[in-house]
Amino acid sequence: MTGSQGPPGLQQPVSAGIVAALVGYTSSFAVVITGLTAVGATPGQAASGLLALCVAQAVGMWWLSRRHRMPLILVWSTPGVALLAGTGSLDGGWPVAIGAFLVAGAAYVVTGLWPALGRLISLIPAPIAQAMLAGVVLELCLAPVTALTENPGAIVPIAVVWLLGMRVAPRWAVPAAFVAAGVVIGVDMVRQGSTIAGSSLLPELSLTAPAWSWAAMIGIALPLYVVTMASQNVPGVAIMKSLGYAVPWRSSMVTAGVSTMAAATAGGPSVNLAAISAALAAGPPAGPDPGRRWIAAQSAAATYLVLAVASAALAALVAVAPAGVIATVAGLALLGTLADALSSALTESAGREAAAITFLVAASGISALGIGSAFWALVAGLVIHLVLDLRPARRP
Known part of the structure; x- marks a missing residue:
């Protein structure tokens, strides 16, 4: 009897890993497709990016966990792809975005090999980094509100399912909202008499030669690196430490960087x-x-690796969705990110002015010299922080 039940102690870790992957994927893949499309990807290229991310992070975490015998999980940067959605397409289009992804991956490798770079990034006050993130995702989080007024018949069922999910099982609320969105899309396709070509359901990598521009380096690569370090890598290490694991920093960062660079030309922005x-x-x-x-x-x-096979089908489904449906799912998926970022940015009274300015500039969506608002938000926040930090201290 014991032999038929399999090796002892395997069921819980195996099921936990499956749940972690399913929750991570279904909760944010819509944000990935939205972000990649915003910086110039076609639906096929966005599907390729999703496929590349799944494969690259699967290989990377398999190697890391096997080498260090730790539950080291690699994922895509949901805040990072949300930043792409707020950045929009730059001069040069999709190829310069690919170049920026490669640079971000190289920066992770350098961070692992050269600790001084990590210390330099840590000098950016956390409230400013979090305020930039909050400003970037604000527009996406407003999407359910605007879509509700424009297409209530499609949006209300999704919002209701999400709300019930938050009440009953918060972890599965966004996946449930996506299922509801799939039903809405299916009903709309039947009503319109439209179909999805069978060839578009097959996963396929679409490789793009990178191009380089300073605007993309400053407007995409730098904010992507900062946001990912501040909201993914550093908190990830802290969470693992709280659970009793000392994350091998160098090995993890180099693996994440190499995985990012491997996925970049196929459209993957960050592992x-x-x-x-x-x-x-x-x-x-x-x-x-x-x-x-x-x-x-x-x-x-x-x-x-199994979910990677579904990337093309999901991207095809997104492409035929009624107006506002996918934006609603992405916005609901980022509500927690927005709340956490605002809380981290504005909780402390010291430095609140700099964080508020950072948030406003990032949320404005401005573009100057071909560079998006995320970079200018960092600049504005750091300038305000330095000026106010240099105020003479009051004498007792």
């Missing part, structure tokens, strides 16, 4: 350490024995 998913795969749900929880990362890697 990095997980934050929320790390808690799912490295915590008690993965079993009572911390020494065996690394198996959760192995099962998560296998799950992402």
Whole structure:
């Protein structure tokens, strides 16, 4: 009887890894497609980017977890792709975005090999980095509100399912909202008499030769790197530490950077350490024995390889969605990110002015010299911070 049940202690870590991958994927793949499309990707190129991310992070986490016997989870940067959605297409289009993705990946590698770069980035006050993130995702989070007024018949069912999910099972609220969106899209296709070509359902990598521009380096690569470090890699290390694991920083950053660069020419913007998913795969749900929880990362890697096959079909479904439907799912997926970023940015009274200015500039969507608002928000916030920080201290 015991032999038929499989090796002892495997069921919990395996199931935890599957859940971590499913929650991470279904909660934010719509944001990935939205962000890639915003910087110039065609639907096919966006599907390729989603496919490349799944494969690259699966291979990376398989290698990391097997080498270090830790539940080290790699994911895409949801805040990073939300930043892409707020940046929009630059001069040079999709090829310069690809070049920026490669530079961001190289920066992760350098961060792992040269700790001084990590220390330099850590000098950016956390409230400013979080305020920039909040400003970038604000427009996406407003999408459900604007879409509700323009297409209530399609948006109300999605919002209701999400709200009920938040009440009953918050972890699955966004995946449930996507299922509701799929039903809405299906009903609309039947009503319109439209279909999806079978060839578009097959996963396919679309490689793009990179191009280089200073605007893309400053407007995409730098903010993508800063946001990912501040909201994914550093919190991911902290969460793992709270669960009793000392993350191998150099190995993790180099692996994340190499994985990013491997996925970049196929459209993948960033592979990095997980934050929320790390808690799912490295915590008690993965079993009572911390020494065996690394198996959760192995099962998560296998799950992402399976999910990679669905990338083209999901992108095709997104392409035929009624107006506002996918933007609504993406906005709902980012509400937690917006709330956390605003809380981190404005909780402390010290430096609140700099954080507020950073948020406003990022949310404005301005563009100057071909560079988007995320970079200018960082500049404005740092200038305000330095000026106010240099105020003479009051004498007692």
